[in-house]
Each structure stands twice: as structure tokens, then as C-alpha cells.
Amino acid sequence: MLAAKQSFILREVEEGTGAAIGLEEDRSAMQTGLRLWFADLPRSHSPIVTLRPVGLNRFRATLTFGNFAADTIGQMNRADAEEVQLARALVASVAHSADVRFTADQSLETWRIHDGSFALSAEKRKIAGRFEEDALAVTCRELVIPILAAMAELYGYDPVEEQVTPAGEVEGELSISTIRRRERNPRNRLLALRIHGERCQVCGFNSECHYPGVSSIIEVHHIQPLSLLGEPRAYDPSTDLIPLCPNCHRAVHTKRPLPWSPDELRAMYHD
Missing domain, CATH: 3.30.1460 (Yope Regulator; Chain: A,)
Known part of the structure; x- marks a missing residue:
């Protein structure tokens, strides 16, 4: 079978x-x-x-x-x-x-x-x-x-880094961003969800409860963007990655260059 x-x-x-x-x-x-x-x-x-x-x-x-x-x-x-x-x-x-x-x-x-x-x-x-x-x-x-x-x-399957041009150039902003392997490695998602579960760490949303039968739509957020690290440091998936729902993930990145911290976003969140 x-x-x-x-x-x-x-x-x-x-x-x-x-x-x-x-x-x-x-x-x-x-x-x-x-x-x-x-x-x-x-x-x-x-x-x-x-x-x-x-x-x-x-x-x-x-x-x-x-x-x-x-x-x-x-x-x-x-x-x-x-x-x-x-x-x-x-x-x-x-x-x-x-x-x-x-x-x-x-x-x-x-x-x-x-x-x-x-x-x-x-x-x-x-x-x-x-x-x-x-x-x-x-x-x-x-x-x-x-x-x-x-x-x-x-x-070691993935290339260390890749040069990409973000969509912002459509509005006349031509820039190049470096996306490192950890920021797009699907194994990050796997490990973060295995450690933290599939509940958003800000609002508590759980896609399996709200949308039975729909594949998980939870996303994984890097608390400190790797592109902003001045020097390499040890990577701890239990503290560096958290699951967020699509809304909270988008909200956390409305602040640039450093995103809102999970605690800051929780303080702003209202049911």
C-alpha cells in the first residue's frame, strides 16, 4: 500500500x-x-x-x-x-x-x-x-x-548568497539585496515549526484550527535579519526564528531597517 x-x-x-x-x-x-x-x-x-x-x-x-x-x-x-x-x-x-x-x-x-x-x-x-x-x-x-x-x-546544498533585484525598482527604486541561505532555506521553516509549533507567536492564530483541511499558512520570521548582522554569530533556531501568521509577519516588517520585535508587536496588537 x-x-x-x-x-x-x-x-x-x-x-x-x-x-x-x-x-x-x-x-x-x-x-x-x-x-x-x-x-x-x-x-x-x-x-x-x-x-x-x-x-x-x-x-x-x-x-x-x-x-x-x-x-x-x-x-x-x-x-x-x-x-x-x-x-x-x-x-x-x-x-x-x-x-x-x-x-x-x-x-x-x-x-x-x-x-x-x-x-x-x-x-x-x-x-x-x-x-x-x-x-x-x-x-x-x-x-x-x-x-x-x-x-x-x-x-550543504544551498548557495551561501544570491543577488536579487527587489520589486521596488518598479517605482524607480533600483537596488540590489543580498539574500543569504538561512533566509530562504525551507529547512528553517521545518525546524522553527518543530520547535515552536504552528501558532503565531504574536496573535495566537492557528491555521489548522481556523481553516481545517487547508495546508499550513504560518510563516517563519527571523527576529534579527541576517543581512543586518555586522559579524557572524552562532545561530540558535530556538531563539532566532519564530512562527508568525501572514498578517503579523507583514506588520512586523513595516518598520525598517530593523523590524518590530515580537514584544513590541504584541504590545500594539488588539483582538
């Missing part, structure tokens, strides 16, 4: 990780699973997450590496401290709803990928209607996406 949902799962995982994903069936066990890896790498050179139904109401996601992934692992080991911190935070978020286990003596707080023997598994239990799309979407968000997103963070 899982094989029939390949297109749905692929779309969910690509949107959540911000990476192109390869996918194939895995029939090596009693229940058919799906293997997912980074499509710009041969499967044998990539981290691989295998999603498999277990028992009657469980899913297990297992991370392993292809037989020829030594160069990929070497690149991951060159990740800087910030990327390692974010990768660990993504994997730690899986433990909120699933049992996470590592090989050898690795721990949730200090794990590191030294070679191809590294593996972790995450098992989510008591999933009602586990093959229905709503349940599969939650399973992807809670198991597969955070694990692959952590690997993408270590591997």
Missing part, C-alpha cells in the same frame, strides 16, 4: 527538505518500504532513509549510507558548528513523537557521522489510518523529512 503513495510522499519530502529526492521501492522485508536519497548523488554515494510499515500501526524510518558514500561523509564531516547544531536539532525534533535509536554509543545531543557504519532509526507508533494521505503527511514531517533535512544541512 505504501508503494501506491510514492508520488505523494516524494512531493512532501522534496518540499520539506528543499532538495531533489530519489525514490524507489524496497522489497527486502515482509512489508514493502520506500528508499529515499538525494537525487543529485548516486544512491550508493548518498545517505538513504528507508520508510517501512511495521506491525499493524507503526512506521519506522532508518538512516543508512550507500556503500560508496565515503566522499559524501567526508564532506559532511567538514560541516561547520552551526550546520552541525542545526542538524542535531532537526534529529532531536524527531524524538518528540518517535523513538530514536543510534548505532554504537551515539546520543541525541552529540551524534556525529564518522563513517559509513553510522545508522539511526526512528519509530512512530499507534498511527491511525497510517496509509491515508493525512497520516502519511504527518509521518513524513515527523520522521523522514527531519532526518533527510539534517543530512542536507550537513552536506
